[in-house]
Amino acid sequence: MSANPAVQNVLSVRARLGEGPLWNAERQVLHWVDIYNRRVHTFDPATATDAFIELDTLVSGLFLGDRDHLIVAQENGLGQLNLTTEQVTPLVPIEADRPDNRLNDVRCDGYGRLWIGTMNNDEKPLANLYRYDRDGTLRQVETGLSISNGLGWSPDQSRFYLTDTPRKMIYAYRFEAESGAICDRRPFIDLTHELFYPDGLTVDAEGCLWSAMWNGGCVIRFDPQGREMQRIALPVPLVTACTFGGPHLTDLYITTASAGMSQAELKQYYQAGDLFCLRTDIQGLPSDRCGQLPTSMRVDSSPTR
Template sequence: MNSIDESPKNILTARARLGEGPIWHSQKQLLYWVDIYNHRVHEFNPTTGEQKFFDVGEVVGCLAPAKTNRLIMALRHRLAFLDTNNGDVTPIIDVETEKPSDIRLNDGKCDPAGRFWFGSMSTSGPTARLFRYDPDGSLHVLLTGLTVSNGLGWSPDRKTFYLTDSPTKKIYAFDFDVASGNISNQRVFAEIDIDSGVPDGLTVDRDGCIWSAIWDGWCIVKFDPTGKEMARISMPVQRPTCCVFGNQDLATLYITTASVGLSEEEIQKSFYSGDLFSLATNISGMPTYEFAG
């Protein structure tokens, strides 16, 4: 594949339990990502190699940039702001008000208009949902009947929305109206044919190609805008979880990984599980959108 200059590099020994949801903060030129079960939001400077983390006190599923040195986060059953200057967590709104024990919030991102999209995941069947939180403070349920709402993104022309339901091994596409924030015309964009692997987080590049991290698949799969597989990028770990393009030119792919649930034998085969990786490409990714509220 002519867009890949090298193999993924291990750039940070993090040993995360469940590293997820990387975002590139263009203004700060920093990478943020979460370690869900360790309740941490990590901040990494790829230029200096410096990293630190904020303990947010509970499960943190995803995050996105917000204004005035803040990040917006989906915690277990609520949204909150994180102040990256002092680590303060400010609650915004409860999402799952009944707080069922088998449901928590999961992956999410902001859309091109600055609305925060995030989903939930269920351990008891298709009871998860996809939500949208608008800058005016309103919360909307966009989809029901999901199992693990995961990997989401938007096409460069802002006309298509992508969403992954991991256990089904499917990535869906929808028509997207950027003015209203509505989605329609759900269809299967791609279905993963790796025996043990399931699609996890994803990112979209400026050519409209989708890069999906394959949990238990030891790889990142790149699809063209029609859903045809273009390439598989081998990873040295069993559970890559998500990816995002970063750096000044948005041409470096950052990849989070997980160690949770692996046996001792699997960890020996996948020794660097939970670490942060990067991959140099000659492709430019899409920016990480900021919450407009």
Template sequence: MPPASLSELSAQNVLYARARLGEGPLWDGDKQVLYWVDILNHRVHVFEPSSGDDCHWDVGGVGSALALTAGDRLLVALGNRIASLDLTSGAVETLHTFEFDAPDTRFNDGKCDPQGRFWIGTMSPDHPGQAALYRYDPDGSVKTMETGLTISNGLGWSPAGDTFYLTDSPQRKIYAYRFDGETGEIGDRTVAIDLSDEAEAVEPDGLAIDSDGNLWTALWDGGCVACFSPAGDALGRVKLPVQRPTCPTFGGPNRSTIYVTTASVGLSQKEIQQGFYSGDVFAIAAPAPGLPTTAFGA
């Protein structure tokens, strides 16, 4: 799709959720449902686009990132631990607990790589540089993959599986790393996208990648989802009627829909009135399909 045509795309409100901090959308192709979290309300949601039904589980803490796993279960990054959520009973079982140095640190965004390893980053907004990125493997082992971050955010892999992308929101940068799928190692970091020339408040948040290798990132306080080529060229933006989009993901029968979670947290009454649908879930018809969701341990 030519860059100019992206501005012609529109975002449709598909779920009136009014979440405080909607995040972590995850598409389940087998069940044709969208999992997502309302972090500050401690909820993991299950949204069925075909019927419009949405239900949720209270996980008892700040669940921020999800991964598919075997059976009727999800992996949940929950504060300072990785847990398993039983989707039939709502039971939460801790699998691994982490010790973070800074007191305000918690998990933020996460995703499985093409080999089924769960990558989750932390955020430490009051202690810049104290956040990190971890890799949780199916054998239960954990490895620190990157340090020196402040809000580890949107991450993803190129269609060829040889490039890994990671966002540090306050730096307003998306980094690219060489990725070795066999070993799960990363290296040779470069800046793929630099938004430091944007308006002061705009930060890149969640990230999704389509089958052409284009990067789609939600711009927090930017009211849009921006698209960039693998070379880092700006291809255009799709506006949303809310100030704080948080994360896009590809879903639908052919992964031809971009679902976008949004937030209302921290907005003034005037800003909420201007963005009445803040916290809802939106859908955009994708110019190119997205990559399939990889389950943990796949």
């Protein structure tokens, strides 16, 4: 497996399941998680150093809270992580009554609403997508998923994207920015003909999608019509997620995994689980900040979406 020479290994860390890269423009650092090692990492590109906070449960994703906090997606709910004290305050339980499900990919939209996808451990169609609104309402907005993954929006906020990894499908929805409603789901990128699986994604300022390919050793850039434009090869097979960062949002950070690989595979792909970066001339979209979350929650039991 030969990598694109422009792809740099910026952190040798051998994460078990690196995921959820999130650029913090205020601090000019990259936050990311190692799900199975229960760690929230902070990588500083200026010094090429990384520090981590170890939690007591799995952690699958991150939101930007206020300056001193990250909102973390744990196995069955959201928590607020104090970056100074390293303590987590529980906030919102989600699917705590479903032991075969856990939280997976998460994202914050431009209105400070949180989008939380879950996954089923047996890849059955029992996972869901939730939206946590600024008024403290938790709404289920999609059902029947296997692994809710790869969330994002078009630059003009007219589309919402969602990946269902086992189905090898990236869906597009019509997105109503003011209300946060999604509707009119359609298959947008169909990868059922490939041997790999779409994982996390990000959207650039030109409206193109960058999708990390699990067991594919690459990130693929698709145009706004869903057509493949470019494959960026990495020297490892399990590519999990990507996001833009750096001073001008032109550095594509890519997380990878080593979980489940044999000793022979780990020897061959000795960079598995490391953090990579591709310097581009393409600008990404800034990470939205959810700020202070409501202190109480109510569940909306109205119909999906």
